[in-house]
Amino acid sequence: MNIHPEKQYLDLLSLLLEKGSERIDRTGVGTKAVFGHTMRFDLSEGFPVFTTKRVYWKTAFKEMLWMLSGGHNIRELVEQNVHIWSDWPYKKFIDAQPDGSPDKSITMEAFEQRVLADDAFAQKWGDLGPVYGKQWRRWKTEDGQEIDQISQVIDLLKHNPSSRRIIFDGWNVGELDQMALPPCHKHYQFYVDPNTNKLSGGMVQRSCDSYLGLAFNIANLAFITTLLAEQTGYEVGEIVWFGMDVHLYMNHIEQAKKQLTREPKAFPTLVIKRKPDSLFDYTIDDFELEGYDPHPAIPAPVAV
Template sequence: MQTSEKTYLDMCRYIMDHGERKGDRTGTGTLSTFGYQMRFDLSEGFPLLTTKKVPFRLIKSELLWFLKGDTNIRYLLQHNNNIWNEWPFKRWIESSDYKGPDMTNFGIRSQQDEGFNEQYKEQMDKFKERILADESFAHTYGDLGNVYGKQWRNWESSQGEWIDQIQQVIQDIKTKPDSRRLIVSAWNPEDIAPERAALPPCHVLFQFYVVNGKLSCQLYQRSGDVFLGVPFNIASYALLTHLIAEECGLEVGEFIHTLGDAHIYTNHVEQVKTQLAREMKPLPSISINMEGKSVFEVETDDIELNGYDPHPRIKAPVAV
């Protein structure tokens, strides 16, 4: 039996059984636990959940977006990736330039009112179309601020210098593989204010570790939406580990996922119960074509998922 997915499902069961009820920024409410760690042996297979379908194409394009240092959703929309839309849309509908119907609390209202949900989808579609068609509008309303891509590739120091953390960590893995400083941080205290970043980084820091020709990665994530977000995070950092290992001529080892506030939103509880009732299937594998390319030049077509046969998707609302 594969253990990677069981590790995740065990966390879901633990939070369902032992999680404390807490309020949250979105007003939805959660079952929460503090401090939880999962380990995934990447030689066992690629840790993409099989008890529900997780769209790997979105994980690919988001990670490559991070690695390019991009922070504007225009690239994501060009790849039919909608997972970051709600945050710039919120800024748009709260701006003085927006003249459409009232979209206040659209995340919750769209789940409760079918008529409003149709209005919301119409306004979101118009927003996306304008982001794709109007470069000036995209520049103003499509940018998420100083989020992951900015911090990974263009960290600005207090001295006004620019630091490419990903390029630096790749160089250090190649030249100083025993270093205990193979770290990339996305948490810049200056940039967590809403006017500087749409959302403060949830996955705040990761560290690489090299031993016996294998590359492992540990992520510290301050906040994890266990049903919707964490499956993406697991697969994304597993993919990142594969990409960096390929760049550095190493095999893959483990991905270790350490969570601060690990929570299940109260409006995801029934979906989690559905998932826990399903049987796990064999894990897929991935293949990466990096011939003649650096990790920064890889495109979505260079990464293929093989043998993925999951149970159907389980829909759930995003808390914004």
């Protein structure tokens, strides 16, 4: 009997609940954590969007496409009804307001509307600093030039697929203090098997919110690997996820227990409706997930 690949994720939740060490973290919420964990998924066996709770895959894909574009302002996400990055600039704005100011009690929705409506406000308060996309597409060198790491990856896949340097990274030590949040999924590497012509992708995640974030991280690793394969002429192979500080927030424990009562369903199939000329020209309308029939969502708060 074949074991469903999503069982790896459920086993991780069980491990965290049963053996995770309780730690105080920068958010003050607290976690149960383990150090070092690996999962791998064969993309020929289905696209790994977890099924034991609904994953809002379009939100995940929009985030990845935004990163690939080099984006670093929430305005581009809010325009697409994506709010997963808004907590950080919203908190920064509220904290900057003096006591008694009407803006001290502005709602998140009103904050986002100002980001959409006011260019100057968006530039000042919607910007996240040199986060993922900025590092991936415009890593600044000492002499003021910029390196497009994603384009370099594409070039290596096309012209030197046996290279062990098919890598892009977001952990720019010199700019970490300027980022709203240092990169969690920090290092990506790709591997072409000459015997099968398959492209596999690996990702190292320094910090992993196992309940809320990890489903997005796995889906997006599969997504970027699939897009690179299509653009460079390979079949899809595996994705391999390496988690370092892997944790479950204390206010996610009951949700995780509920998810563990559910049986995984068949993974869906990613359908790419259009192949543009460039990796950077896809839109969310180019994708569909066929056969995605998950269990209902289980909401949980974000630790900021």
